[in-house]
Amino acid sequence: MRISARMAGWVLAAGLAVMAAGCDTHKGRPDIDADMPGGLTAKDLRTMTDQMAPEVLKIAEVGGNSNRITIVVKGVRNGLEGQRTRDLDIYVMRLAGLLNQYGRDRVAFIEESRTLRQMQAEELGNPTGTAVDQKMVPQYFLYGEFNSMRGPKSTYFNCTFKLTNATSGVEVWSGMYDTSTWNH
Numbered sequence: 001m002r003i004s005a006r007m008a009g010w011v012l013a014a015g016l017a018v019m020a021a022g023c024d025t026h027k028g029r030p031d032i033d034a035d036m037p038g039g040l041t042a043k044d045l046r047t048m049t050d051q052m053a054p055e056v057l058k059i060a061e062v063g064g065n066s067n068r069i070t071i072v073v074k075g076v077r078n079g080l081e082g083q084r085t086r087d088l089d090i091y092v093m094r095l096a097g098l099l100n101q102y103g104r105d106r107v108a109f110i111e112e113s114r115t116l117r118q119m120q121a122e123e124l125g126n127p128t129g130t131a132v133d134q135k136m137v138p139q140y141f142l143y144g145e146f147n148s149m150r151g152p153k154s155t156y157f158n159c160t161f162k163l164t165n166a167t168s169g170v171e172v173w174s175g176m177y178d179t180s181t182w183n184h
Helices: 005-020 042-058 089-102 113-124
Strands: 069-079 107-110 140-150 154-165 171-182
Touching: 042 089, 042 154, 042 171, 069 089, 089 107, 089 140, 089 154
Parallel strands: 069 107, 069 140
Antiparallel strands: 140 154, 154 171
16 A cells, blocks of 8 residues: 555654644653642552562561461551541552562462352352351451541641451551642
8 A cells, every 4th residue: 555645744744743742641640740639649559569568578477487478458447537438458459469479489368258258159159158168267467557637738648557467466567658748
């Protein structure tokens, strides 16, 4: 197929016009917009979980253990002012994903028993919803607690993640991430 010189000229002109308009692929992304007011962003999500995953893998209970430890992810307790109904579980799920990615030989994640029974009832035809052959017992719980304090001009956020021994209740690790944002 041959393209005429006139058609090639139009295509070239259109391409140059798009480039001259400053086609910004990052426009509207809350993790890049520096003046994005109002709360935690995708950048906070990545920063805090990227910081904490290596910390968890270094503690004696994980890194110094000759066996893989078993963890149940319990979610995030939301204490954010004015955002109590916001689902924040993506934060602890991303941390669990990083731990699984970089410490697969040291950690094994177990589904919460209630969720496991529900899935087994749906998929295995188990009408009573009782666990079928659950051999792994959780040794630790991984969860988060997020709180905020709103001031007249800015809001302070404290995001804490914890790894707690399932039997003793002893907190074996906690990591904290603090940030502030401008209010609207």
